Amino acid sequence: MQEAIVAEGLVKTFGSVRALDGVDVSVPTGTVLGLLGPNGAGKTTCVRVLTTLLKPDSGRAVVAGHDVLRNPDAVRRSIGLSGQFAAVDEYLTGRENLRMVGELYQLSGRDAKRRADELLAQFDLSEASDRPAKTYSGGMRRRLDLAAALVVSPPVMFMDEPTTGLDPRNRMALWRVIEELVAGGTTLLLTTQYLEEADHLAHDIAVVDHGKVIARGTADQLKAKVGGERVEVVVHDAARLADASEMLASFGKGELGVVKLQRRITVPVTGGAKLLAEIIRELDARGIEIDDIGLRRPTLDDVFISLTGHAAESENGNNGDGGDDDGGGDENLSEDGPQRGRVKAVKA
Amino acid sequence: MAVLTETPVSEPVVRGGLAQSVRDSIVMTRRNLIRMMRIPEMIIFGMIQPVMFVLMFAYVFGGAIGIPGVEDKTAYRDYVMAGIFAQTVTFATAGAGAGIAEDMHKGLMDRFRSLPMSRGAVLTGRTIADAVQTALTMVVMVMCALIVGWRMHDGLLKGLGGLALLLLLGYAFSWIGALIGLSVRTPEAATSGGLIWLFPLSFLSIAFAPPTTLPTFLQHIAYWNPFSATVQAARVLFGTPGADAVSDAWPMQHPVWASLLWSLVIIAVFRTWSVRKYRSAVS
Structure with missing residues (x-):
């Protein structure tokens, strides 16, 4: 099977802290890799490198067939990122947020609008679509954030602690969305501090601690x-x-x-x-x-x-x-x- | 909740170059303008402050400060307005800085940076939206200034030219704000960081009084200050009495050119610097 995400020997230091200390990651197309580890383990730094937000000190990474360092814009066209904090503009309505993201993905104005309406309906946000995101509940914001990451149905998705801070009901609901996404063929790299979440969603788990992958395998293999x-x-x-x-x-x-x-x-x-x-x-x-x-x-x-x-x-x-x-x-x-x-x- | 249906989605178009920059900048400008409209109190406060300055300088200092070479005791009101305009437009520095720092803080910058969009558009959109707000503020301020006795003595066209130079100075300074916003951790820090240096800069200039009583080396600073160049250019274009009685320093003798040059240089330097910083920004 072809690899949708490959990273080799990623190193990133911040001052004296080695946030990534030689991380290797590979995710076959259509599968889910769970990066599991505590805060400060290097999960977010890893995602930031793979999504072109951060240049590694050394190592290489290829996402959706494009080199992260040499062809970042091609990577950006192929990925969706849903972060730890719901990154939506709270003064814009749900619809305005999604249209904006669509246009910035270089969709035409008309396509961006159509896609926004579709996603609002799919994520149960139609009724709230013309209210500023400021008025949304935590779960609604997270759904909007995820919808924004899915505007172009990217083949590769990154989710950085998608359910941190959500109540159990919203977490389960988000899990179902993620499962459907993966059933549709999307490759997903997911970071989480919740062991249960990795167990539930990921085909493969990489345990990260102090900037290193210290174990790798299926949940059963690790157990x-x-x-x-x-x-x-x-x-x-x-x-x-x-x-x-x-x-x-x-x-x-x-x-x-x-x-x-x-x-x-x-x-x-x-x-x-x-x-x-x-x-x-x-x-x-x-x-x-x-x-x-x-x-x-x-x-x-x-x-x-x-x-x-x-x-x-x-x-x-x-x-x-x-x-x-x-x-x-x-x-x-x-x-x-x-x-x-x-x-x-x-x-x- | 969500059922993800199979949707045929149009592939993102691979654009590039200037056309994409312009389009992305328009999208970002629209976003910032919508935000501003949703927070009308910001616009209102932004207008009250300059109006207060106009009234304070006109009536508190108006009679007390004389202008060299002008007999009329109320000439100061007319004279000081260009300085207040300049100070007000440069307050956009704080707005741009705070807005960009907030985007960083809220994680929105990460979203933008992970999208296949032009690298300068986030900052350009913000600075242009700020320029629009500054222009609105200027309309209110000009009306207020007209009421207290300020005039465009040399006709509307030249007068508008003066206002345009002021607006350009404000736009240039908002790029300094953008850099500050990308460099600090919180929006609050960006606001104060965008204002503290503005006060010495605007007071060490010809904005509020002719610097004739200053020590010589401070006079030189005042005459070469980008602030002074634009204020002097505006006074000359407004035909303000007393405008021609300044030093023979080059920027004071060629204020319109000096003003244009200063603003363009500031834009070139700080835009380049900010966009570079944006590429590697860590929120």
């Missing part, structure tokens, strides 16, 4: 790297964390993961539900009260921890959007915690 199932316990009393850790170590088949702030202990196991029952009895016998316990198959979260040795630190990764279905093998006894299935906001 396989981490190994089998694990037991996760949330202790009620932080003072008993050490006791519980010691006890669980004797049941486990590998290194313990302890997140102190959440009083959470994770331990790789073999033995399934039977072992889980044993652990519960043992905890009970020792009088260690627990808030939550579950048997889990590895999530991408675990992948990240096992690859980097730390949970991904993220500045704005605090909760408030719980209740997402992470759709993968979770057999917890309790409801999903708010941070399940996404990059954790805590230090390990």
Whole structure:
């Protein structure tokens, strides 16, 4: 299959920070690559290089068959970019925004107008089309931003954290749009801090940390790297964390993961539900009260921890959007915690 | 929500060169003009300030400052107006800077830079839209000045020529604003960054008073100041009494040429510099 996006050895430094430290990326035509990593990992810098916004210090990149450095305008004609912040002019109406973008893509005035109307209808914005974007809700703005990126139905799309800051309902809705887009043959490079999002949308995932791709594969391949199932316990009393850790170590088949702030202990196991029952009895016998316990198959979260040795630190990764279905093998006894299935906001 | 139907979309046309630059600049100018109309308070405030300056200078300083070579004690009102016009048109610097800094701040600049559009169009569109707003402000200010006693003594045609030179100076300065807007982090910084240096520049000129009492080296600065060239050109074209009694420095002797030259040089330098900065802008 032909590659729609190829990047080799991208390096970009800002002062003493190596934002990109030799990044290789390749995305076959018609597939989705998820760039996964915490804030500051280099995801956005990578997108900015591939979309001609930033010149790399070294390395080369070819997008939709055109060299990013040598033929940037040809690249720009073939791509759509939907950024982290909804980049629409808030004093212009939805229709005016889309017409403007269409004309700047060098469509004729008439085509730009027709395409704007089409997109407004497709993105459920027809009713609001003649109101300034200032009056739109966050979800509507994000849809308008995405519509603007799709004005010429570009064969290659870049989405930089498309769902950051959206509520679960809007996030799911955006996911459906992205899925339809990809079903239509668009090649997509998507950055996200949400492991669940990469799992859900991307064919291939590249895990990025400190400007490097530290792992690459399908979600299943990455999970396989981490190994089998694990037991996760949330202790009620932080003072008993050490006791519980010691006890669980004797049941486990590998290194313990302890997140102190959440009083959470994770331990790789073999033995399934039977072992889980044993652990519960043992905890009970020792009088260690627990808030939550579950048997889990590895999530991408675990992948990240096992690859980097730390949970991904993220500045704005605090909760408030719980209740997402992470759709993968979770057999917890309790409801999903708010941070399940996404990059954790805590230090390990 | 959205169902993405298969839509035959016209391929983007590969244009290039001047035709695309002009078209893209028109699209961007229209965008900025629409924005201005949606924020009418900005236009209103933009008009109140120069009107206040006209009234203040006419009535507060009007009787107190005499013009060398002119007997009439109210001549200052007539004399100072060209200076106030010049100061007002150069306030466009702050507007252009703030607008461009806001586009950077909001991520719109990234969108524009990822589109196959002419590299200068975003900035050109903004500066032209600012020139339109400046022209509107000037209409109000001219009417106000006529009321307090300012006149075009040498006929309408020359008078309009003077106003055109002023407008050109404002356009040139808005390119300085564009560069400032691309260089700072917030719109607020662009506004103050676009204004602070304007005050010394406009006061160290012949805009508000003949600089005859200044130390000699400051007089030289005042006479070679781009501000002074345009103010002097406007006074000469307006036929303002007292306009010919200035220094024999070249810009004061050939003010129309000096004004044109200054404005064109500023545009050439700052447009080139800004467009280069835009290409590599990081928001």
